[in-house]
Amino acid sequence: MTTVQAKPETFDSLNPATGEVVGSHPIHRAEDVQAAVERARSAAEWWAELGFAGRAERLQRWKGAVTRRAAQLADVVHVETGKPHADAMLEIILAIDHTAWAAKNAPKVLGPSRRSSGLLMANQAATVEYQPLGVVGVIGPWNYPVFTPMGSIAYALAAGNAVVYKPSEYTPGVGRWLVDSFAEAVPEHPVFQLITGFGDTGAALCRAGVDKIAFTGSAGTGKKIMAACAETLTPVLIEAGGKDALLVDADADLDGAAEAAVWGGISNAGQTCVAIERVYVHENVYDEFVAKVVAITRGVRPGFDDEANIGPITMPSQLDVIRRHITDALARGGRAVVGGADSVGERYVQPTVLVDVPEDAEAVREETFGPTLTIAKVRDMDEAVEKANDSKYGLGGSVFSRARGMELARRLRAGMVSINSVISFTGVPSLPFGGVGDSGFGRIHGPEGLREFGRAKAITRQRFRAPLTLTTFARTKKVDAQVAKLITLLHGKRR
Known part of the structure; x- marks a missing residue:
């Protein structure tokens, strides 16, 4: 008697601008997720053994394929998110640049480096290196379905890990494209795998024995991720939402500040974790600034045609949030x-x-994630900083000021700040990306992002026998006295 295998359940990916079905994808169950992680476990051993050079060569091969086919990938992003094709290309270009940086810089950041041994251990050579974690689970967002998850995927791969990727249920086709293109460049083993589905699939990934979860999404979902990972002490990296502020000082370039405010807050229909949602403007330039913002904003048109500036709201439930705010x-x-x-x-x-x-008001306190801006008048930049920092979020921010830009940027409670521009930090691969408070913890991008996906390993090597050996039961009282005297000489001086 032949056993008939039941077909896996599927779900449809829809074009948010038209409601048309873009594609159908499987709903992976817990056992499917577990099987993917087990496959990744053996693939991770092979991937790690390639070393930095072998992995870099393959990542560069993948990067080249993505670059040559970027327009095709942008088409998928366009129909699954609704964002303009040009905006889709922009995030792909940034992802390509980050992948190249991670592949090139992983040896320098993660490879063995010497550390000072100190006087007491002068006979020891001290080194530290970052070894791969093993298997990393990445749970990605829908708003930037290429750039944002690649900040974890590319860096985790460069660090020597295998990756099991669960994209948002709104953009599974983008995830499929990325995984398939990687498999063409690296066909030997399933180093980078895809699982698709809803919240239960993501929860299964958290419980599947991965060595770390990198999550991007809302703070509420991030807390659920942490709770699931706590069951197995699986470490997590959380990149959650933001309520980013823009400060406009009295000496600011108002044309540049107004343009930045509108683009920073309204591009991608405001569906950006580091979008500018609050603007605090010095009272001396407030009226002029508002007039410039109004003029620019009135020229921004939503739509799905080639001339539209922004697309639809990708996640339908967000419409109620925006309306309520x-x-x-x-x-x-x-x-x-x-x-x-x-x-x-x-x-x-x-x-x-x-x-x-x-x-x-909710429009000031909670993340709106829509094409809205609140603009407030302040008496000075001290008040602006105080109000900007009075938030449970702390992701990014921006300052427009000719004289005080660096000072004000340092005072903002945020993981990243741009001076006289907006969101520029995302385009610099060597800078870490992440926030504080309800914006999450941990970092992607830059050396800090590479180290998130490695395990620090300290190694000491004895170079010669020390005259004062401390790690022995044969240590005498005379040695103890000599050590005590040495420590007093080194650290006991009165200041």
């Missing part, structure tokens, strides 16, 4: 100088600029 702001005395309560449609949200919004 705008309505609450207006009910509390805020004014809409562009857009308003009727800006939220069935798929699209018209850009909305709000002024006179109280600091306790």
Whole structure:
């Protein structure tokens, strides 16, 4: 009697602009996820044994394939997120640059490096190196389905790990494309695998015995990820949301600041974790700045055609959040100088600029994740910093000031700040990316991002026998006295 295997359940990926089905993908169950992790475990051994040079060669091969086929990948991003094709290309270009940086710099950052042994252990040569963790699970977002997860995927691969990737249920086709293109470049073993599905699939990945989870998404989901990982003491890297602020000083380039505010807050329909959602402007330039923002914002048009500036809201449930924030702001005395309560449609949200919004309004306190800006007048930059920092989030931020940019940037409670630009830190591969508070912890990108996916290993090697040997039961009282005298000479001086 022949046993018929049941077909796996599937779900559809939809174009958020049209509602059309883009593709169908399996809903992977816990046993499917476990099998993928087990395959990754043996693949990780092979991948690690390739060494930095072998992995770099293959990552460069993959990077080249992605570069040559970037327009094709952008098409997939475009139909699954609704964002303009040009914006999809931009995030792909950034991901390519980051992949190249990670592959090139992994040996220098993670390879053996000498450390000072100190006087007491002068006979020891001390080194530290970062060894691969093994298998890394990556749970990615839908808003930047290439650039954001690649900040974990490429860096984890460069560090010598295998990766099991669970993309958002809104962008599984992008994940499929990335994994398939990697398999073409690296066909030998399943070093980079895909699992698809909903929250249960992600939870299964957390419990499947991976050596680390890198998650990007909301703070609420991040807490669930941490709770699931706590069951097996699986370490996590959490990149959650933000409520980023832009500070505009009295001496700022107002044209540049206004352009930055609009692009930083409204590009990608505001669906950016480091989007500018709050703007604090010095009272001396407030009116002029608002007028410039209004003029620019009125020229931003949502749509799915080639001329549209922004796309639809990718996750339909976010429409209710955006509508609630705008309505609450207006009910509390805020004014809409562009857009308003009727800006939220069935798929699209018209850009909305709000002024006179109280600091306790939802539009100021909670992440909106839509094409909205609140602009507030402040008496000086001290007040601006105080209000910007009065948030449970602490991801990114921006400062426009000719004289005080660095000072103000350092005072912002945020993991990253751009001066006289917005979101520029994302385009610098050598800079770490991450936040504090409800914005998460841990870092992707840069040397810090590579080290997140390695295990620090300290090694000492005795170079010669020390005149004062401390690690022996044959140590005498005379040796103890000599050591005590030495420590006193080194560290006991009165200041």
